[in-house]
Amino acid sequence: MDDVHTARAGTTRSASPPALGPVTAPEPVDFSLFYARHLSRLVRHLMRLGAEPHEAAEAAQSAFTEAYALWPRLTHPGAWLRTVAYRHFLRREARCRELTDTPPETLSPSCPLRAVEIKEEELRVYEALASLPPQPRRVMAWHLDGYGTAEIAHALDMKPDAVRQNLGRARARLKAVLGLTQGGAQK
Numbered sequence: 001m002d003d004v005h006t007a008r009a010g011t012t013r014s015a016s017p018p019a020l021g022p023v024t025a026p027e028p029v030d031f032s033l034f035y036a037r038h039l040s041r042l043v044r045h046l047m048r049l050g051a052e053p054h055e056a057a058e059a060a061q062s063a064f065t066e067a068y069a070l071w072p073r074l075t076h077p078g079a080w081l082r083t084v085a086y087r088h089f090l091r092r093e094a095r096c097r098e099l100t101d102t103p104p105e106t107l108s109p110s111c112p113l114r115a116v117e118i119k120e121e122e123l124r125v126y127e128a129l130a131s132l133p134p135q136p137r138r139v140m141a142w143h144l145d146g147y148g149t150a151e152i153a154h155a156l157d158m159k160p161d162a163v164r165q166n167l168g169r170a171r172a173r174l175k176a177v178l179g180l181t182q183g184g185a186q187k
Contacts, residue, residue, distance in 0.1 A: 029077075031068060031071045035064055038077075038081070039060060039061075039064065041145065042063065042064075042081055042085055043056045043057050043060045044056075045082055045141055045144075045145050046060060046086065047126055048140070048141035049129075049137060049141050050129075050137070055089060056089065058092065059085045059086070059089040059092060060081075060085050062085070062088040063081045063084040066084055067080065067081055067084070078145075079155050082145070082155070086138075124178065125174075125178070128174050128178050129141070129174070131173065131177050132173055135166055136166040136167075136169050136173070137170070138156060139152055139158075139163055139166040139167055139170060140166075140167065142155060142156070143167055143170075149163050149164055149167075
């Protein structure tokens with residue numbers, strides 16, 4: 001079977017992103033409903049990985065465009081979309097970092113991107129995440145999206161121990177950057 005559409009069993013790399021996700025496959029979901037519920041989550045995921053809001057929105061939209069053609073065959077669309085959107089972001093960033101794109105000035109009231117409102121505290125977290133090395137940042141971004149250690153390990157082709165180690169490093173660094181004490185209060 002094609003590993004784009006089914007969860008992979010081994011750890012070999014493929015040119016196509018695996019259709020990953022929860023251990024049990026979710027029930028089929030209508031594409032438009034999934035899009036409306038998950039677009040802002042995917043944008044936030046990419047922002048945690050260092051994308052500017054308009055870059056994240058563009059990469060997320062590109063990933064959803066690809067997903068639309070494969071939708072009936074995707075078994076774990078959330079993880080698949082994160083993998084594809086991140087690749088879109090990396091390609092675009094490498095291609096045109098020096099160019100400036102102006103995001104649309106107005107969005108329709110029904111556009112799911114309107115749900116992505118960034119508060120000052122969230123911006124501090126994004127800045128702190130940007131200070132992390134790439135691998136701990138990727139692991140933490142998946143963790144913040146609600147994925148467990150085993151799911152992250154599978155999605156990023158890592159061992160679960162490496163995921164836990166990267167999460168530990170990321171948490172320690174984030175606490176230091178955000179000025180959090182052991183009790184969770186700010187200094």
